Amino acid sequence: MNLIRDIWQSIVRRDPLSTDKGKSELVFLNVWLHIHPAKVKKENMKFRHSFYLGFITFFLFLILLTTGIALMCYYRPYPPQAYQDMKDLQFVVFMGPFLRNMHRWAAHGMVVCVFLHMCRVFYTGSYKKPRQFNWVVGVVLLLLTLGLSFTGYLLPWDQLAFWAITVGSNIGSYAPIVGGQLRELLLGGHSVGEAALLRFYVLHVAVLPSALILLTIVHFWRVRKDGGLSRPVWKLKPKTEQLVTIGAPPAGVPLQAAAASKDKTYGLMEVVTGKPIFETITPEEEEDTVFSYPYAFVREAVVLMGTVTTIMVMSLFLNAPLEQLANPAKTPNPAKAPWYFLGLQELVSHSALLGGVIAPALMVLALLLIPYLDRNPSRRPAERKLILWLFTLFVVANLALIVIGTFFRGPGWALVPPWVHVVGGAE
Amino acid sequence: MNRRTFFKFSWGTVGFGALISAVGVSLGAVVRFLVPSVFYEPPQAFKIGDPADFPFGPPTFLVDEKIFVFRDRDKGFAVASAVCTHLGCTVAHFQSDNRFHCPCHGSVFGPDGAVQHGPAPRPLQWFEVTLARDGMLRVDKDKVVPPNYRLMV
Numbered sequence: 144m145n146l147i148r149d150i151w152q153s154i155v156r157r158d159p160l161s162t163d164k165g166k167s168e169l170v171f172l173n174v175w176l177h178i179h180p181a182k183v184k185k186e187n188m189k190f191r192h193s194f195y196l197g198f199i200t201f202f203l204f205l206i207l208l209t210t211g212i213a214l215m216c217y218y219r220p221y222p223p224q225a226y227q228d229m230k231d232l233q234f235v236v237f238m239g240p241f242l243r244n245m246h247r248w249a250a251h252g253m254v255v256c257v258f259l260h261m262c263r264v265f266y267t268g269s270y271k272k273p274r275q276f277n278w279v280v281g282v283v284l285l286l287l288t289l290g291l292s293f294t295g296y297l298l299p300w301d302q303l304a305f306w307a308i309t310v311g312s313n314i315g316s317y318a319p320i321v322g323g324q325l326r327e328l329l330l331g332g333h334s335v336g337e338a339a340l341l342r343f344y345v346l347h348v349a350v351l352p353s354a355l356i357l358l359t360i361v362h363f364w365r366v367r368k369d370g371g372l373s374r375p376v377w378k379l380k381p382k383t384e385q386l387v388t389i390g391a392p393p394a395g396v397p398l399q400a401a402a403a404s405k406d407k408t409y410g411l412m413e414v415v416t417g418k419p420i421f422e423t424i425t426p427e428e429e430e431d432t433v434f435s436y437p438y439a440f441v442r443e444a445v446v447l448m449g450t451v452t453t454i455m456v457m458s459l460f461l462n463a464p465l466e467q468l469a470n471p472a473k474t475p476n477p478a479k480a481p482w483y484f485l486g487l488q489e490l491v492s493h494s495a496l497l498g499g500v501i502a503p504a505l506m507v508l509a510l511l512l513i514p515y516l517d518r519n520p521s522r523r524p525a526e527r528k529l530i531l532w533l534f535t536l537f538v539v540a541n542l543a544l545i546v547i548g549t550f551f552r553g554p555g556w557a558l559v560p561p562w563v564h565v566v567g568g569a570e
Numbered sequence: 571m572n573r574r575t576f577f578k579f580s581w582g583t584v585g586f587g588a589l590i591s592a593v594g595v596s597l598g599a600v601v602r603f604l605v606p607s608v609f610y611e612p613p614q615a616f617k618i619g620d621p622a623d624f625p626f627g628p629p630t631f632l633v634d635e636k637i638f639v640f641r642d643r644d645k646g647f648a649v650a651s652a653v654c655t656h657l658g659c660t661v662a663h664f665q666s667d668n669r670f671h672c673p674c675h676g677s678v679f680g681p682d683g684a685v686q687h688g689p690a691p692r693p694l695q696w697f698e699v700t701l702a703r704d705g706m707l708r709v710d711k712d713k714v715v716p717p718n719y720r721l722m723v
Contacts, residue, residue: 306659310674313657331606334658338606472633474659476673492675492689495656556676 166434176440178363180371182432183439192267192375195446196260201359202450203256206249207291210242211348218298220344222337225300226468233465244458250292252454254483257288265513265534268522269373275514277365280358282510287355289483294347296481297340305469306478308343309335314491314499322500334471376522476554485548486541492556506537615710617702621647621723624707628665637697637709638663638670646722649709650683651695661694670694682717693717 157168167181186192217236218228232239261281264270270278297308312335316326331338366372466475480488490498519527553559571579618639624630629638629650636652650670654661659674669686670679677688684693698713699721707721 306674310657310659328601328604331604332609332611334611336611338610472636472660474673478659478674488675491657495689495691555671555673 160436163434166436169436176435178367179435179439180367181435183371183435184374184432185438186375186378186431187372188439188442189375193372194259194263195442196256196263198443198446199450200253200256200260202447203249203253203454204355204359206245206451206454207253208352210246210249211352213242214246215348220298220341222300222340222469225298225340229299229301229465240462241458244461244463245454247463248457248461249454250295251482253288254292257285261285261510262534262538266524266531267373267376268524268527270514271517271520271522274365274369274373277362277369278514279511280362280365282507284355284358284362285510286507287351287358291347291351291355292481292483294343294351297335297343298347299465300340300469301466302469302473302475303464303466305335305471306474307480307484308339310478310488310491311480311484312339314487314495317495318500373522376524379522477552477556479548479552482545482549485552486544489544489548489552492552509537614712615708617706617708618649619706621701621705621707629663631663635709636660637711639699639707642720646720647699647707648717648720649697649699651697651711653695654690655685655692655694656688656690684717 157172158165160166160169170176170179170181214232217232217239219225229243232243236242264278264281293308293311297304312326312330315329316322318325327333329339329342330336331342479485487499487503490502492498517527517530519530521527524531550561551558553563612634616635618632618635618637621641624639624641624647626641626643629640631638631652638650638652640648640650642648652660652670654672654674654677656672656675656677659672661670661672661677661679663670668681670683672678672688672690675689677690678686679690679694680686682693683696685691695714696717696719698710698715698719700708700710701721701723702708
């Protein structure tokens, strides 16, 4: 029995979780948990502050990683076989449809949650100093998520996939000067074919996920370094009060070492002068914190289980579509891109250069520059009405375009309300 | 500038320059690597068959080549591209109004390929069609011709 105890204690080296020391050691002696602080602010865990959208997005990505790796075991990225493998996954492979459904719905969910997460961060003003650059990282993560969805869309090699990517990649070729060459580089040819399928596969399973994982690490790290989640707007201190660093001497007075206490140990952490860049907390705020174990971890576990359960239940009842084998000669009518690109397609149907290249480029640029253009230091909604209205307009315009593209466009991209059923179509 | 700083500066410049050029050359090589040296795609010039096999009147749509072959009793042969100039969807020719309709964004092209409606930026292309030595019709998609180009056989 001693042997078993020795082995256990060699793996788990912390004090019992009944003690405060054990609770903090659980966090900072564990490589996976130490991205958390040992203690978190109670208010920051409130559901109505963050809606846990960042966590949900991350958990959806974990679902995508695991189901994606499973699907790779039965998929060959080569034109006729790719479609046969999809059929196999649908009819032959044990749990094949379920896994594919999970991958599909988690992917759509991730696009939705990344967007909602961005909205939450915007409305709470959480991109403001010192978090400006983390907003930029977040926007790049949004683009990577869309890139992953776009590359994954081609892989089934059915009519839906083929024409969505044909249309989508042709939009890119309208970019001035390099557009055509970029498209050829992406497709590895002049049209969507074998080479394009292989390249999209490489991007989808290797290049983009690696980039996404690396940037996610940066994203999380910076959140942690900036003092965890931003304070809920309702907990903001009155305007005049300045942030106070615990024990910091007034400006000009040299930093003095505190007298050592016999019942405490000290690690040597950055004994340098100067103010920290990250959010610091006051002694009153310190009383407002609780240990991450169990309070934060239990909440995260509940969100994880809720996310997985939702995707599983959806996957039981909703099947991912699979149309006929890709046929370059026959364009389905109407040929629609994935729903989150239908706003873009709607713009493109009016002008390819203006709607397909210039408008989206300006949108991305505006998103990237928001934290630097918005010079207003206040996070209080009452003091930033104009920019809240502007952002709401941006969100509503995007949603409206997607709704029009999804529900109001019929054969020949004609304006057809969803309650009118077109029999046969133009052809 | 004394001897020591001079050498510090020189070695720094040489080292940094070497690093930048190495990175630059490597990036260039990566981009070139991604450009295929050989395209395993259907050839741009191909034979489509015996002129006598094509009917007069409505155009013949060749699925794999994505072209329409027109044959007129008086004017002869003409070949039009079936690829919409907007975003690459395959257009259909409607006999009812003798026009080309794109299913994706509603572009409509007239009998000569000119844009009559919708977002397409350019008219449909017409390709050179010639008579090969063995008497077959030969189309070259790399050679774009004006819409009034005709081959009399």
